[in-house]
Structures are given as C-alpha cells and as structure tokens.
Amino acid sequence: MLVLLLTAAGARADDRVGASVFVHSDDDGLLVVHPVATAVVAVQEETHVSARYDADVVSAATVDVRTSASPHGFDETRHGGGLGVTHDLTRTLHLGLGYGISYSPDYMTHSGAASLSVEDDQRIHTVGLSLAAAYDSVGRTGEIDWVGHVTNLASELSWTAVLSPVAVMDLVGALEWKDGYQENPYRYVPIESGSGQSVVYVTEEVPDQRLRGALRGRLRLAPEDWLFLRGSYRFHMDDWGVAGHTVRARVAAEASDRWLLSLNGRFYSQRAASFYQGTYSTLPYIPDIRTKDRELAHSWYLAGGARVEYEMGGWLGFAWRVDLRGEVKWQRYFDTPVLPQRTSVTVGFGLSIER
Amino acid sequence: MTARCTRSRTRHTRRSWLSALAVGASVALFMSLFLLAGCATVQPWERGRLSHRTMREGAEPEADNMAAHEAGAREGALTPGASGGGGCGCN
Incomplete structure (x- = not known):
C-alpha cells in the first residue's frame, strides 16, 4: 500500500492507482489468494505509463494433484508483473507497448505486446490492432532444467462504434498460435485393457501446435443516467476440435452519488477436443495422443455475482473508492471419470484512487 | 453399438449446425448494428x-x-x- 501511495504522489491528471485481493476456493480442494495492484500515471499530456504486480498464492489438494503429483497436495506462489506505455501520436492515433513476466517454480512466462488504434475525426469508429508474443518455460518443482518451452503468438483486431448517445458496440476477432510443450508434466494418463483388469500409466501427450480463433461482440448501453448495461457473446474454436461459447451480461446501477451496485452473469459451454476420451481402453496399444485434462472435455458452467462500490469522497485531490464483490460458479464436466462437477466461490475487496 | 454411434454422430452434427447458426446470426446482428453506426x-x-x-x-x-x-x-x-x-x- 505504501508503494501505491508513493506512486500516487507523483501522479498527474488521468491517474489511477488500485489494489485488490481476490480469494478463490472450490469444493475440489483448491484455494487461490490473488493480490493485484495496478497504476497508471500520465507523465505528459499524451503519454501514460502503467505498472502491474500480481500473485497467485495457491494451496491445492485437488483430486488431480493427489492422484498425479503429490498425495498431500502442494503450496506454491506465482509472481507476475508488467510495464506498459501508451502514447497519443496524434489526436486520433494511439500507440501502446507492454512487457510482462510471470514466474512460479514450475512455470515462467515472458510476454510482449504492441497495439495501435485509430479513430475517425468524429470519434464514432475506433479500429485497433494488437500483437502479442509470449515464451513459456514449463518444468517440475524441484528440478533444475525445464521440461519444455512454448512459443505463443497472438493478434487481435477490434472495431468499436458509438451507435448513439447511449450505446457503444465493439467487435473483436483474435487468432492465437501456440507451438511447443503443451502437456502437464505432472499428469499421467491411465491406459486400460478392454476388460479393465490391466492398467498402465503413461505421460500425457497432446499435439505440439495449436491454432485458436475467437470472435466477440459486445454491446454497452446507458438507458438512464443511473443505469448501465452490458452484454457480450464470444465464440472460440481451435484445431484440436475444442469450440466454446461464452455469454456475459452485467447490470450496474447508481443507487446514489456514492453507491454503485452491479450484478453479473456468465454462461460458458465447450465441446471436447477431438482426441479427448474419458477412458482409454486400448492396451496393449498406447495412443500417440492422450490426455485426461478435463479442461479439454465437454463442459459448461454458469456463474453469477454481485459487486458493491462506495465512493468515499475526495481526499488529496483524488476520488477514493472501495469495492466488495463475490461470484459463485457451478461447472459441469462430461465424460470425466472423476469430478463430474465443481462449485467455486470467488470474493474480492479493492481500493482505488483516481483523478 | 452401431445405433448408439449413429445417434451420437447425428447429435454431434446437429450441435455443430446449431453452433454455426448461432455464430452466423450473432455476426449478422453485430454487422447490421455497425452499419447503422455509419449513420450516427x-x-x-x-x-x-x-x-x-x-x-x-x-x-x-x-x-x-x-x-x-x-x-x-x-x-x-x-x-x-x-x-x-x-x-x-x-x-
């Protein structure tokens, strides 16, 4: 918090500093505490710099961990950080650059991103292009060498349009290419004989390349001075055969000058990867591609939550706000021998200052 | 066994068509609204x-x-x- 205040001390117009803590827990023995702090500071009228720190403090004794990696579960911490700069090249042309790093004992990511957006003179339409690249290293905790590496390349093309004084819409298309080690080094797949009497456990094997595409449309509405709505639909698919639909909706209402209340809901449905099987009964033959990653299985989830924000007023020239949020998610998996469903709860508390 | 496979394939094909229809309809809706934005x-x-x-x-x-x-x-x-x-x- 001291760092946040020191950063805020050097802040100018359009500055914002915020910090939140999220706690995520599910009925499969997973507990994640996720603190995150972000700061955006205008160093010149047309140039902003931003910084982010976040972490995941994980305590996991899930059924997958207990049966594959450690019978007693594990505790682990991931640290992540990022730096970014945006610059207005002209009144309607904006450039952004960013770098991020994420480290845990068995996973490290370096990523870079560049974006360019252009608006028309009336500022009705905005078209943006983002390019990102990341290099991941995957390993096992306690081992010196990485098991493998993954190269990620991603691009995103967006189009935002102001439809009326109360409506904004955007359409986003994205492509992502992954190449490298995409298995979980802790995961072993049981291969059974037809009778089920013999079982051998072999390491997970999935294709080295993966091409994903996604399309998202979103509508933001402000039908009243105090009422704000947003809804979106996202479709994604990849060459592993996975295809998913995500529908999101949010209603936010200003109950007074200080209170902002919002409700949100999400529905997600996913088709399984073409090579996913709940049980591989192929012994003595061992398939070249095999996985028991339930995130590649047919699944769907429903989530709903609420958020309350309170504006404490102006102090030191900033608007100070606190918020409290919570969300419940129920996920159903199909063709998974264990854990056919999972319920999780996420709660979060945040503080931000802005001017 | 064969009947179950055929039923499963039919269900899969129907689901793929429904997915394609949902995506196509959504894209058409959004594109229409974008074209309307051209007049705004x-x-x-x-x-x-x-x-x-x-x-x-x-x-x-x-x-x-x-x-x-x-x-x-x-x-x-x-x-x-x-x-x-x-x-x-x-x-």
Missing part, C-alpha cells in the same frame, strides 16, 4: 453517459487482469498485457 453522429456534449466509468474500457484493471488470467487458462485467450500462465492451480 454523436456530438461530444452528448456523450455524458458514455463517459461514465462503468461504460469505459479497462475501468477496473484489477478485476480485468483476474478475468483475463482465468480466461487464458480455461477458455483459450492470450490477452495482451495480462498475467502469464501457471499459478492458478490448473496447469
């Missing part, structure tokens, strides 16, 4: 409601970062600038 003229002084922080992109960066981190692990999305992989108990 919204002056700066008419944008009071649109400038409210709940209407702005990236108004809650901490929550956006958490959501992008989860989406990257579960729904296949590399969000430029978001947290990298690992650490969420899912890798």
Whole structure:
C-alpha cells in the first residue's frame, strides 16, 4: 500500500492507482489468494505509463494433484508483473507497448505486446490492432532444467462504434498460435485393457501446435443516467476440435452519488477436443495422443455475482473508492471419470484512487 | 453399438449446425448494428453517459487482469498485457 501511495504522489491528471485481493476456493480442494495492484500515471499530456504486480498464492489438494503429483497436495506462489506505455501520436492515433513476466517454480512466462488504434475525426469508429508474443518455460518443482518451452503468438483486431448517445458496440476477432510443450508434466494418463483388469500409466501427450480463433461482440448501453448495461457473446474454436461459447451480461446501477451496485452473469459451454476420451481402453496399444485434462472435455458452467462500490469522497485531490464483490460458479464436466462437477466461490475487496 | 454411434454422430452434427447458426446470426446482428453506426453522429456534449466509468474500457484493471488470467487458462485467450500462465492451480 505504501508503494501505491508513493506512486500516487507523483501522479498527474488521468491517474489511477488500485489494489485488490481476490480469494478463490472450490469444493475440489483448491484455494487461490490473488493480490493485484495496478497504476497508471500520465507523465505528459499524451503519454501514460502503467505498472502491474500480481500473485497467485495457491494451496491445492485437488483430486488431480493427489492422484498425479503429490498425495498431500502442494503450496506454491506465482509472481507476475508488467510495464506498459501508451502514447497519443496524434489526436486520433494511439500507440501502446507492454512487457510482462510471470514466474512460479514450475512455470515462467515472458510476454510482449504492441497495439495501435485509430479513430475517425468524429470519434464514432475506433479500429485497433494488437500483437502479442509470449515464451513459456514449463518444468517440475524441484528440478533444475525445464521440461519444455512454448512459443505463443497472438493478434487481435477490434472495431468499436458509438451507435448513439447511449450505446457503444465493439467487435473483436483474435487468432492465437501456440507451438511447443503443451502437456502437464505432472499428469499421467491411465491406459486400460478392454476388460479393465490391466492398467498402465503413461505421460500425457497432446499435439505440439495449436491454432485458436475467437470472435466477440459486445454491446454497452446507458438507458438512464443511473443505469448501465452490458452484454457480450464470444465464440472460440481451435484445431484440436475444442469450440466454446461464452455469454456475459452485467447490470450496474447508481443507487446514489456514492453507491454503485452491479450484478453479473456468465454462461460458458465447450465441446471436447477431438482426441479427448474419458477412458482409454486400448492396451496393449498406447495412443500417440492422450490426455485426461478435463479442461479439454465437454463442459459448461454458469456463474453469477454481485459487486458493491462506495465512493468515499475526495481526499488529496483524488476520488477514493472501495469495492466488495463475490461470484459463485457451478461447472459441469462430461465424460470425466472423476469430478463430474465443481462449485467455486470467488470474493474480492479493492481500493482505488483516481483523478 | 452401431445405433448408439449413429445417434451420437447425428447429435454431434446437429450441435455443430446449431453452433454455426448461432455464430452466423450473432455476426449478422453485430454487422447490421455497425452499419447503422455509419449513420450516427454523436456530438461530444452528448456523450455524458458514455463517459461514465462503468461504460469505459479497462475501468477496473484489477478485476480485468483476474478475468483475463482465468480466461487464458480455461477458455483459450492470450490477452495482451495480462498475467502469464501457471499459478492458478490448473496447469
């Protein structure tokens, strides 16, 4: 918090500093505490710099961990950080650059991103292009060498349009290419004989390349001075055969000058990867591609939550706000021998200052 | 066994068609609204409601970062600038 205040001390117009803590827990023995702090500071009228720190403090004794990696579960911490700069090249042309790093004992990511957006003179339409690249290293905790590496390349093309004084819409298309080690080094797949009497456990094997595409449309509405709505639909698919639909909706209402209340809901449905099987009964033959990653299985989830924000007023020239949020998610998996469903709860508390 | 396979294939084909129809209809709807936007003229002084922080992109960066981190692990999305992989108990 001291760092946040020191950063805020050097802040100018359009500055914002915020910090939140999220706690995520599910009925499969997973507990994640996720603190995150972000700061955006205008160093010149047309140039902003931003910084982010976040972490995941994980305590996991899930059924997958207990049966594959450690019978007693594990505790682990991931640290992540990022730096970014945006610059207005002209009144309607904006450039952004960013770098991020994420480290845990068995996973490290370096990523870079560049974006360019252009608006028309009336500022009705905005078209943006983002390019990102990341290099991941995957390993096992306690081992010196990485098991493998993954190269990620991603691009995103967006189009935002102001439809009326109360409506904004955007359409986003994205492509992502992954190449490298995409298995979980802790995961072993049981291969059974037809009778089920013999079982051998072999390491997970999935294709080295993966091409994903996604399309998202979103509508933001402000039908009243105090009422704000947003809804979106996202479709994604990849060459592993996975295809998913995500529908999101949010209603936010200003109950007074200080209170902002919002409700949100999400529905997600996913088709399984073409090579996913709940049980591989192929012994003595061992398939070249095999996985028991339930995130590649047919699944769907429903989530709903609420958020309350309170504006404490102006102090030191900033608007100070606190918020409290919570969300419940129920996920159903199909063709998974264990854990056919999972319920999780996420709660979060945040503080931000802005001017 | 053969009948079950045929039923499963039919269900799969029907689901694929429904998916394609849903995506096609959504794209058509959004494109229509975008074309309507071509006729819109919204002056700066008419944008009071649109400038409210709940209407702005990236108004809650901490929550956006958490959501992008989860989406990257579960729904296949590399969000430029978001947290990298690992650490969420899912890798």
